[in-house]
Amino acid sequence: TAYEIASCLVGSEMCIRDRYIAVLENVPRLSREAVDTGMTFFMKLAHMFSQLSYSNIKLAQSLSERDSLVDALRESEERFRSVLENSLDVAYRRNLQTGCYDYMSPVVEQITGFSAQKMSAMSINEVLDHVHPDDRPQVTAELVQAFETGHGTLEYRFKRKDGKYRWLADHFTVIKDQNDIPLFSGGIIRDITRQKQAEEALIRSENKFRTLAENSPDVISRLDRQNRHMYVNPAAAEPYGHSPEEIVGKTNSELGMDPENVKFWEGHYENVFTTGKPETMEFHYKSPQGKEYYFNTRIVPEFIGGEVSSVLAISRDITDEKEVEAKLKEAYENLEKLVEERTTQLENAYNSLKESEKGLAEAQKMAHIGNWYWDIATDKTYWSEEMYSIFGRDPRELAPSYNEYLSYIHPDDRDYFDNATMKAVNGKPYSIDHRIILANGEERTVHIQSEVMYNEENIPIQIKGIVQDITERKKAEKALVNLEIARKKEIHHRIKNNLQVISSLLDLQAEKFNNRKCVKDSEIMEAFRESQNRVLSMALIHEELHEGREIDKLKFSPYLEKLAENLFKTYSLGNADISLSLDLEENVFFDMDIAVPLGIIINELISNSLKHAFVDRDRGEIRIKLYREKTGECIKNRAGSKKEECKPTSFVLAVSDDGIGVPESFDLKNPDRLGIQLVIALVDQLEGELELKRNSGTEFIIRFKVEEKQ
Incomplete structure (x- = not known):
């Protein structure tokens, strides 16, 4: 039937051909034209039903996709809101038509002290009232410009609810309609107070560095990885022969430095860039004007992001020191030559004296x-x-x-x-x-x-x-007496001359620096004074031997007392009341091999106390003790000889003060001062022991042994 045919067409766009023919065969032949007409109608109707079914399917698919998009959008919005509300930065959106905020993230309360609701309710003028008065004109001008360009960045100080100001950075965008009318503004506000404080600290630090660098007598330069000067201070002008402006941006090679020196510098720069460790070296340099310089240079790395980005070189002009060093070396060599000549003469006189004394001793027996x-x-x-x-x-x-x-x-x-x-x-x-x-x-x-x-x-x-x-010995004695007198006068004269030569040389060298303010109180002058004190300590020994009855042995306690008194006079401490306490054993005699190093040791320790122990002190005390710790026993020679064999006598020399004490960092095994190094060397020469105590000041204890002749 027609219904069946239509039903077939509606169910599918194409029916099975055999079924269609079978249905058609059942239709009377006289009605076929009517059937064809009906079929045409039903075909159109089926096509319409098919299109409608397809549209319904597409509509169902679109609705399903829309629901998925809505869900995804809702999920994305929730994630975005979670990010905004947990961010340290403030996100906001302001409706420029109403002047109110559509959204303000809650973190705004941590930054401003105002809740998000309170801030959202503020008008633009109310917000500007919280901007620091000095920043308002700039903020207003930049807002006007931002409405024209569509975006802007503001930095200003915002007055919190508690009255304190915080630095804020506001990065925002302006949204306009098709008529270029601003509708919304939205952006991110970040608290940059710490950043501003760091920038201000950096500026202060840079200004301080620049002030120091610009006024430093040392040559200060900064170089990049291409060995180009990024900065030099004014002190670089003289040795380089160029102004700082001419030096910046150029390498040493481009500035005319000879290739050998360029290679020297670039090698050290490369080491610092590679290792990240500072280097120190001495450098000889001849300027374009022909003047020779000696520099002591320290190169230190500068890091950015954990890598060496540049190096800072600080060069100190030591030309004058080198000249002084050369002159001192020459003077020392001349002095050594003079001392050697004098020593030879004294040895000859001493040998002659020994021969004379031997003859005199034999005569005295009779x-x-x-x-x-x-x-x-x-x-x-x-x-x-x-x-x-x-x-x-x-x-x-x-x-x-x-x-x-x-x-x-x-x-x-x-x-x-x-x-x-x-x-x-x-x-x-x-x-x-x-x-x-x-x-x-x-x-x-x-x-x-x-x-x-x-x-x-x-x-x-x-x-x-x-x-x-x-x-019986008158005639011989006349010669001996003359020789004795000549010997004493010669020894005294030669020693005095030697010491005068030494003292004069030191005075001449020191005089060159006496009028130099930067050197007058420096370590150079201190070194001259210490050297003169050492010379005087030895001179005092010869003076005591000359004035005493003994020629070869020194009564040590009186000598030590005079030495200490001389040092107290030398190191005058102004109004400081520094007393000297002596506890010295009497009748202690030492020969020159013991007396000279002991005298120098005492000189160094007392000088050290007087110079360093009583800084900012009104009073103090230096104590010196010398005593026998154990007397050596003597036994007669078993062979019946009259000579006696004696064990060495142990002595203790203690020099102490009640001053400020030595620093905890001071290491007796690795001293950095020449005086202490000299003390250690002389104690070793005596085969003694040196002990340092730090209780209530400083105490040096020296134990040594001496073979006392009976």
Whole structure:
């Protein structure tokens, strides 16, 4: 039927052909035209139904896609809102038609102190009222410009709810309609207070650096990885021969530096760029004007993002120091030559003296010495038994009076002796030689030496002395006495000359720097003064040996006392009340091998205390102790020799003060001061031990051993 055909067409755009024909066969032939007409209608109707079905399917698909898009949009909006509300930056959108905010993220309360609702309710003028008065004109001008360009960036100080100002950065965009009328503005506000503070600190730091650099006498330059100068200070103009403006942007090669020096510098720059570690070197440079310079340069890396981006080179002109060093070296070499010559002469004189002393010692073994005294008021005398033997008199006789004694003297020598005696009565002791006549008429020569004794009123009351028969060695003694006098005078003269040469050289060198303000109180002048003190400590030893009875051994305690007093005078501390406490064992004798290094050690330690221990102190005390810790025992030689073998005696020398003490960083094993280095070297020379204590000041304890001759 037609319904079945239509039904087939509606169900599918194409029916099965056989079914269509079968249906058609059932239709009467007379109705086929009507059927064709109906079929045409139904075909059109089926096509319409098909199009409608297809449209319904597409509509269902579109609705499904729309729902998915809505869900995705809703999810994206939720994610975006979550990001905005948890961001440290403030996101906002303002409706420019109503003047109100459509949205303001909650974090605005952390930055401004105002809630998002409070900020959203503020008008543009209310917001501007919270902008710092100094920033408002700039903000207003930039807002006007932003409405024209469609975007803008503002930086201003915003007054928080608590009254404090914070720096804010506002990056925003203006949305306009087709008529170019602004509709909305939206953007991000960020708190840049810390950034601004860092920038201000950086500016202050850069200004400070620039002030220091521009006024520094050192040459300061900054170079990039291509070894081009990014910056140089004015001090670079003289050695480079160019102004700073001419130097910036150029390499050393482009500035005319010779290739060898260019290679030297670039090698050090490359090391710093590669290793990231500073380097220090000395550099000799000849300027374009021909002047020679010596620089001490330190190159340090500058980092950006963990990598070395540039290097900073600081060069100090040490040309003057090099010249001084060369002159000092020359003076030292000349001084060494002079000292060597003087030492050779002294050694020759010393050897001659030793030979003379040997002969004198042998002669003294055969000498006879007697002692006597004379009471000036009573004219009574006393003679020892040896005196009678010398004068050939009977010991049973009374000692002669003064006038009787004069009769024993050779007539030609009586006035000479009498004058010497009268001078002794007036307080001037004598030591003379004169001839005597023995009872048997024999003429002999004696040496007489006296000492005057005084009472409480300082009036001479007695003269005592010794007499030695020097007849047999008189001729030899004349030569020996002359040699002895010459020896002492020569030794004293030569040592004095040597010390004068040393002192004069040091004074000449120091005088060159005396009028230089930058050097006058520097380490150079301090080095000269320390060297002079060391010379004086040695000179004092020779002075004590010359004035004392001993020639080869020094009575150390008096010497130490004089040395300390001299150092206190040298290092005057103004109003500071620095006292000296001495606890020194008496009758301590050292030979030159011990006395000289000990004297220098004491000089260094006392000088160090006087210079450094009492800084900003009104008073203080320096203590020196010297004592025997253990006396060496002596035993006789088993072979029966008269010589004795003695174990060394242990001594302790302690130098301490109650000053500020040495820094905790001070390392006795690795000192940086020449004085302490010298002390350590001399203690090692003595084969001693050095100990440092830091209790209530500083104490150096030195233990050493000496073989004392009995």
